[in-house]
Amino acid sequence: MPSEETEVVVVGAGQAGVAMSEHLGALGIPHLVLERHGIAERWRSQRWDSLVANGPAWHDRFPGMEFPHIAPDAFPSKEQVADYFVAYAENIGAPIRCGVEVTSVHKHTGRPGFRVETSEGSIDARFVVAATGPFQRPVIPPIVPDGAVPVQIHSSGYRNPGQLPAGAVLVVGAGSSGVQIADELRRTGRRVFLSVGPHDRPPREYRGRDFCWWLGVLGLWDAQTPAQGAEHVTIAVSGARGGHTVDFRALADTGIELVGLTASYGDGILRFAPDLATNIALGDAKYLGLLRAADAYIDRNGLDLPEEPEAHLLGPDPQCVTVPRLELDLAEAGVTSIVWATGFATDYSWLDVDAFDEKGRPNQRRGVSCEPGVYFLGLPWLSRRGSSFIWGVWHDARYVADHIATRRGYLAYGTTDQPVAAQATRKNREGAMTSTNEDRELKAPIVTGGHTRIRPFNTRDTYPEQSLDNDLCQAVVAGNTVYVRGQIGQDLATSESVGIGNAEAQAEQAMSNIKMLLEEAGSRMEHLVKLTIYLIDPRYREAVYRAVGRWTKGVHPISTGLVVSALARPEWLCEIDAIAVIPEEDRA
Template sequence: MSSEETEVVVVGAGQAGVAMSEHLGAHGVPHVVLERHRIAERWRSERWDSLVANGPAWHDRFPGLEFSDVHPDAFASKDQVADYFVAYAEKIGAPVRCGVEVTSVRRHAGRAGFRVETSKGAIDARFVVAATGPFQRPVIPPIVPDGAVCTQIHSSGYRNPEQLPEGAVLVVGAGSSGVQIADELRRSGRQVFLSVGPHDRPPREYRGRDFCWWLGVLGLWDAETPPQGAEHVTIAVSGARGGHTVDFRDLAADGIQLVGLTMSYDDGVLRFAPDLATNIALGDAQYLALLQAADAYVKRNGLDLPEEPEAHVLGPDPECVTEPRLELDLAEAGVTSIVWATGFSADYSWLQVDAFDENGRPEQRRGVSTEPGVYFLGLPWLSRRGSSFIWGVWHDARYVSDHIVTQRGYLAYGSGQRPLAAPVTGKN
C-alpha cells in the first residue's frame, strides 16, 4: 500500500506541537504536524468560559511572538491563548494538518522508521514526536456512583454556573482549576463546598513582581526533579479578576465550606479525610518559604523593591479548618452537582511501540524515549519544573529537535546522501 513519506510526524498541534514545528523548521527538517481537531483545541472547547492563563502575558508565551491584544502584565483569556497559537503557527509556516486523527503508530519490520496510520491515510516517518501533552483523559475517581446527585462533571466539562442545576455544589480538587471554579460558583450565589487536598500555594505577586518572575530568578523553574511525593501536587494560583493570591481563609470568609480530601461514599454520605488543616498548613509553609527566599534575593542583590511585611502575616484559621467536617449528607446539604477538578491522565493507546513502563508511563529522559526514534513533549517535569508551561515546552522542544537533527546526521553517514531539507516556505 502506498503512503506519504516524511522525516518527522508530530502528533498534536497544541503548544507542544507548534513549538516542535518551529525548531524542526529552523533546522530544515521535513515534518508534518497532525491535529485531530483545531490548533490549541483544548483551550477553546475543554475549558470553562471565564478561564484565563495563570501566568502573565509577558511570561506565558513563546520567545518569537508577543500577545498583540493583551497587556504584558495581564492574563490572556482562553480564546486569546488559542488565537495566539494559531497566529504563531502561521508566523512560522508550520505544516499543520487539522482534522487528521492518528489511529496507530507502529515500527516498521526490518527497516527503519514507523508507519503512522491516520484518518486520512498512512504516513511513513523516520521519527515520531508525541506532542499530545498530559491533559488527554479526564480523571474522575470512582467514589460517587451515578445517580447519587443530579450532575457529576469533570472540570473540563464545566462551562459556567448556569450549566448546573439549582442547588449547592461540591468542587473536588483545590488546584488552580478547582479554586477558580469554586470561587466563580460562590460569586454566582451558590452554596459551595470545596474539597482541599495537598497543594502548592505561591503568592500571585510579591514586592511588585509576579510569582513567575520569582521562580525564574530563584532558579526554581529549572528544578529537574519534583520534591519526593510532590510529582502531582497542584498549584493553587489564579489569574482571574486581574490575578490574585489564593488564600483558603479568604475563600472560607466568602462563604465557601472547606473540607478535606474526598475519600469515600456510602448511602448518600460523603466522607472526607481529617487532613484539611495539614494540607492548608503545608501550602502556607511553601508560600512563606518563597517569600523568605525572595527577601533574601532582594537583599543579596541590592534590589530596590518595596517591602511587604504584611504578606508574611497569615490570618487565623476559620472554623471549618479548626473543626473540620468529616461527613457530608449530600441530600441534606442540598448538593445537586459535583465538579471533579481532579486532573487528567495520558492516553497513548495509539502509540504501539516499546516506550512505556509497566504502568503505561512513557520511559524517556528529557523527551527522548527508550524506543529509538520516538519522542515525548509537553509532559510535566519532562526536563524541569517549567516543562508543561507554555514557555517551558518551547525550550524542551528545542532539545528534542537538536536530538533529532543529530540522529539524522548519524543515519546519513555512509549513505552518500545528506539529510533532506524541508521546502522553503518564506515564513520562518
C-alpha cells in the same frame, strides 16, 4: 495504496506541537503535524468560559511573538491563547493538518522508522513525536456512584454556573481549576463546598514581582528532579480578575466551606479525610518559604523593591478548618452537582511501541524515549519544573529537535543524502561560536568594505521564527575602532540563555561576551569608550549597573541607559553594546 512519507510526524497541534514544528522547520527537517481537532483546540473546547492563563502575557508565550493587544502583566483569556497559537503556526508556516486523527503507530520490521495510521491514510516516518501533552483523559475517582447526585462532571466539561442545576455544589480539587471554579460558583450566590487536598500555593505577586519572575530569579523553574510525590501536587494560583494570591482563609470568609480530601461515599453520605488543617498548613509553609527566599534574594542583591510585611501575616483559621466537617449528607445539604477538578491521565493507546515503563508511563529523558526514534513533548517535568508552561515547552522542543537532527546525521552517514550535523546547524541558527578549532574555522572573521567582521552570521539562522534575512556579525573592526553588537544573557559558546529571570546574571554574561569579542578583535576592556545599556524595566537598573561596574572598574567609559518595551526574546532583560578604540601603540 502507497503511503505518504516524511521524516518526522508530530502528533498534536497544541503548544507542544507548534513549538516542535518551529524548531524542526528551523533545522530544515521535513515534517508533518497531525491534529484530530483544531490548533490549540483544548484551550477553546475543554476549558470553562471565564478561564484566563495562569501566567502573565510577558512570561507565558513563545519567544518569537508577543500576545497582541494585551498588556505584558495581564492574563490572556483562553480564546486569546488559542488564537495566539493559530497565528503563531501561520507565521512560521507550520505544516499542520487539522481533522486528521492518528489511530496507531507501529515500528517497521526490517527497516528504520514507523508506520503511522491515520483517519486519512498511512504515513511512513523516520521519527515520531508524541506532542499530545498530559491532558488526554479526564480523571474522576470512582467514589460517588452515578445517580447519587443529578450532575457529576469533570472540570474539563464545566463551562459556567448556568450549566449546573440549581442547588449547592461540591468542587473536588484545590488546584488552580478547582479554586477558580469554586470562587466563580460562590459569586453567583450558590452554596459551595471545596475539597482541599495537598497543594502548593505561591504568591501571585510579592514586592512588585509576579511569582513567575520569582521562580525565575530563584532558579526554581530549572529544578530538574521533583521531590518524591511532587509530580502530583497541584498548584493553586489564579490569573482571574487581574490575578490574585489564592488564600483558602479568604475563600472561607466568602462563604465557601472547606473540607478535607474526598475519601469515600456510602448511603448518601460523602466522607472526607481529617487532613484539612494539615493541607492548609503545608500550603502555607510553601507560600511563606517562597516569601523568605525572595526577601533573602533582595537583600543579597541589594534590590530596591517595596517591602511587603503584611504578606507574611496569615489570618486565623476559620471554623471549617479548626472543626472540620468529616461527613456530608448530599441530599440534606442540597448538593445537586459535583465538579471533579481532579486532573488528567495520558492516553498513548495509539502508540504501539516499546517506549513505556511497567506502569505505562513514558520511559524518557528530556523527551527522548527508550525506543529510538520516538519522542515525547509537553509533559510536566519533562526536563524541569518549567516544562509545563508555554515557554518551557518551547525550550524542550528545541532540545528534542536538536536530538532528531543529530540522529539523522548518524543515520545518513555514508549515504548521498547526508544532512548537516545538528550541532553545526544549531550554532549557525543562533549565531554562536564554540572554542573548538573546527568552529573557529567555520566562523572565521571576514573582511568586507575594508573592515573586519568578527563572527559573521545571518538572522535567518539566529531568529528562524522571524522573517529576516540580514547578514550581520558580532563585532566590526573599522580602523582602530571596535564596534560590538548588543550582547545579552547568552553563552556564545553554547547559544544557551543564562540567568533567566536574573538581570544581574544576564548583564554579567553580556559583559563577559563583550570582553571576549574585544579580545578577538585585538582590543581589550581598557579600550572601552562607550557602552549603551538597554533595560526592559527601570527597576533592573541597579542590578545591571553593578555588574557593568565590576567589568569597567578603572576604565571610566561613558554610558547611555535606555528603557525599551522588549528585547528580541522574552527571557532577555537587558542588552549591552560597546565601542572601543585601540590606541596606535597597541595596534598590531
